[in-house]
Amino acid sequence: MKRSIIFLGSILSMCAFALAQTDFKIQLGKHGEKPNIAVPDFRGAGDAQNFMNTFNGTLWSDLQGSGQLKMIPKTTYPLTVPQQPSDFKPPLNGKSQGPWLSDWSGPPVNGNYLAFGYTAAQNGQLALYGWLYDVKQTNPSSAQLLAKVYVGSPDEAGAKKIAQEFAADILKLFGGSSLMGSRIYFMSDRTGHKEIWSMNYDGSDQKQFTSYKTITNFPVVSQDGTKIAFTVYPMRPASPGHPATEGQPRIYMHSLETGRKLVYLNQDASMNAASDFMPDSRHLLIYSTASTGISQIFMTDIDGGGFHRITNTRALEVEAKANPKTGADIVFTSGRGGTPQIYRMNIDGTDVARLTTGEGDAVNPSWNPDGQHIAFAWTRGFEPGNFNIFIMDIASQELIQLTHGAGRNENPNWAPDGVHLVFSSKRGRTSQIFTMLADGTGLQQLTTQGNNEKPVWTKGTQ
C-alpha cells in the first residue's frame, strides 16, 4: 500500500510539474503528501446569505473531490475568521490583535493554505470576493496566491457557479484542473433499450442522447469535443412474416454540437465497432471483421474512408485506444497469446509488447491524459468475470490495484484532470457508474436507474 501511495504521489507531482508554469509555483510537500487547506464557511452580505449553504457546500466538495488537497476539518478552525485581507492584524507583543496567518499555520489547524472571502449582491448579480493565502508566509502580501472577483446570477445556480469557478482557480494553482463543465457519456438501458446518455461529472443533469431503440453501446468522444461515435445494431423494420430484427453491428457518428447523425461509411462486414478517436479528432480507430473474417484493428477517416489495417493476426483484436498525448502508439486488447490481455504497439503496428502478465482476462484499457499511464480491468487473482480496476505506469509496468473484489468493476476511463477515474461496477443486481480517485479513494456513485456502463469522461464544452 505504501508503494501505491508513493506511485500516486509521483503521478501528482508529474502533473504538478507539467502544469507548474502558471502564475505561481506551489510544490507538493514530500512525495505523496497532499497539501492541506482550510476552507472556513464564507458569509454573504444581505440577501447573498440565502445562497451560502449552496456556495459553501459546492466549494468544499469540489476541492475535496479533486483529490489534490487534504481538507482540514472545520472543527479545528479559530473562532475569528478573516473575510478580507484587511482583517489580518499582526499580533502585538505576543498578543492577538485579530486574525493572523499563524492562527492557521499553527496548531490545532496546522494548515498550509487558507481560502477565505465573502459574497455580496452587487448590480443585481451575486459577487464573490475570494482569496487564497499560503499561511506559512510571514505577512499577508507575500501569502497571497489568489485574489479574484467572481460573478454569477443571484440564485442557487449562480452560487454554485461562482463556487466552482473559485475552486477551479485554486486547483489550477496546485497543478490540477477542475472537473467543472466536464461531461460523462455512457450507455444506459433505463428506457428498456441500451442508449447513449450523458451527465455531469457529479451525476447531475442526466440526459438521453440517442433514441435508436435497439442495442446502442460503446461510446467514444473526440478530444475536441465535437463528435461522438458508438456502435449500433441498426433496427430493420418488420416485413410480412418477419418481426423487426437487429442488423449487424455498425458504427454511427454524431455531432455533439448539433446532436445530428453524421456520414460514416461502414465496411461491408459482419461487425464494425467504434474503438477510439485519434487525438487529432479526424481519424477513428475501429475493430472490424472486414476483409479478414475475424476482428482486427483498423483506422479510418472521420467519414469511414481511408480504411487501413493496423493489426494482422488470426486472433481477436479489439478496443484500440490511441495515446492522447502523441497519437503515436495504441494500447489494445488481444487474444493472440491465449486469454485477452493488454498490449501496446506503435500506430504503424511495430514494437508490439504485452503489458499484462498473461494471467486471467485483462481488458478495457484507457489512457491517462498524460500518455504515460493506463487504467484497465483485470481478473487477476479472481475467477473469470470478476474484474477489478488497475492502473499501470507503462514505462515501468508498475501496477496499482484500485478495487478489491467489491463487485465486478470494469470500463475505467480517466477524467480530464488525470487524477479521477470513472468506471462501472456491478455490486448488486445492476451495473452502475462510479467515480474515484486514482488511489481508489473518494468513491462516488453517479447513477441508480437501470444498468449503466461504458462511461467516457470528456472535457465537455467549457
Next chain:
Amino acid sequence: MSASDRLHASKIAATLLVLAMAVVAPGCKKKVPPPPPPPPSTAPAPAPTVARATINSFTAEPSTIEKGQSSTLSWSISNATDMSIDQGIGAVQSRGQRQVFPTSSTTYTLTANGPGGSDSRTVTVSVTTPPPPPPPANTGPRLSSAEMLQQQSQDAFFDYDKSDIRADARDALTRDAGLLKQIFAQDPNFTVVVEGHCDERGSAEYNLALGDKRASAAKDFLVQLGVAGDRIKTISYGKERPQCTEANEECWQKNRRAHLSAGQ
C-alpha cells in the same frame, strides 16, 4: 513379356470377347421390349380369301395425364366384324376416338374379331397425382420455414473463450445442415442468420468479437456440409442476448452458443 506371349495373350483376349458377346447377346434379346407393330402401310399381306381382323393402330394421347385430366384413345381396325374396348367402354366402330377420364393408371384392351381371325392390342394411360396447390403467395412459405427452423434447429455450444466446434456442436450442426438444405430447397427465398453468443464473464468488447468468431465458425461448418453459404449471414450479439441469466456454469454454457434464426 515376349512378342509371342503378347500375341498369345491377345488371342486369348479375342476369344474371351467373342465368348462374352455370345453369353451376353441372348440376355440382351430378352430385355428388348416387344417389337412395335408394323406400320399399317407396310403390311400389304397377300389378300387371303378370308381376311384376318387386324388392329392397325391403337393409341392414347396423351399417355400420361394428371388426375382429373382426360386422354383420347384412337384406333383403326381392318376386317373385323366385332370390336370392343374393355374398362366399361364396350363396342366400338372400326375407326374412332374416345375421351377417357381414368382416376388411376389404366390399361385399355382393344379386341377385334373377324371371320378370318382376331387381334388385340393394349394401351396404358398413366395417371399421376398432381402436386398440392401452392400456398398463398404472401407469407405462407417463409413463415412455415421460419417455424421449422425455430422448432427443429439445434444450437451449437462452445467452451469458455473458444470458438472451436466441439464434437457435440458437430452433431448439432450436421443435423442443422440437413434441415437447412431441406428448407432452402422448398423455399428459394429463405435465408438464415447464424447468431453468435457469449456468456457474461468476458468484457463486452471482447465478447462482441468472440461471438462473431463463433457465428462464422458455425457458418463455415454448415457450408462445408454443402449448405449454400450465400444464404447464411452471421451476427454477433456478444453477451447482449443471454438466454439464461443466472451466474453459474450451467447457465453460462447455455449462453455460449451459435443459434440459427430466420433471415430477412
